Amino acid sequence: xxxxxxxxxxxxxxxxxxxxxxxxxxxxxxxxxxxxxxxxxxxxxxxxxxxxxxxxxxxxxxxxxxxxxxxxxxxxxxxxxxxxxxxxxxxxxxxxxxxxxxxxxxxxxxxxxxxxxxxxxxxxxxxxxxxxxxxxxxxxxxx
Ligand SMILES: [Zn+2]
Ligand SMILES: [Zn+2]
Numbered sequence: 001x002x003x004x005x006x007x008x009x010x011x012x013x014x015x016x017x018x019x020x021x022x023x024x025x026x027x028x029x030x031x032x033x034x035x036x037x038x039x040x041x042x043x044x045x046x047x048x049x050x051x052x053x054x055x056x057x058x059x060x061x062x063x064x065x066x067x068x069x070x071x072x073x074x075x076x077x078x079x080x081x082x083x084x085x086x087x088x089x090x091x092x093x094x095x096x097x098x099x100x101x102x103x104x105x106x107x108x109x110x111x112x113x114x115x116x117x118x119x120x121x122x123x124x125x126x127x128x129x130x131x132x133x134x135x136x137x138x139x140x141x142x143x
Pocket of ligand 1 (some may be wrong): 008009010012046075076077078079080133
């Protein structure tokens, strides 16, 4: 089984993940631009049960454009985003790619919420693009 390890910027929070992500995406929604200092967030979606964190995290929740409640967890000491969870998919965690130790070999295959990207954003044409929220990984594509 594949293992991933990671930590926040200050090292107070560490995590270990066993298994492969269901999807790796970058998100250009406005809220992600705020937490990512202007760019997109990069996220790997893992089953919640595959992740073990150590150290103190803090969290905040908000209602997303999708209508779901999103809870973001970050290091209580340095603020590094660790992962988020959606009320619609409580069995999943959206892990911020930046916390994973390199080289992890993961790369985004889709860009989501591209309708909210700034006009200078460079969107890799090799990625799948979604103007807003795409279907959940593993869910059938809507026609
Ligand atoms: Zn930290
Ligand atoms: Zn976003």
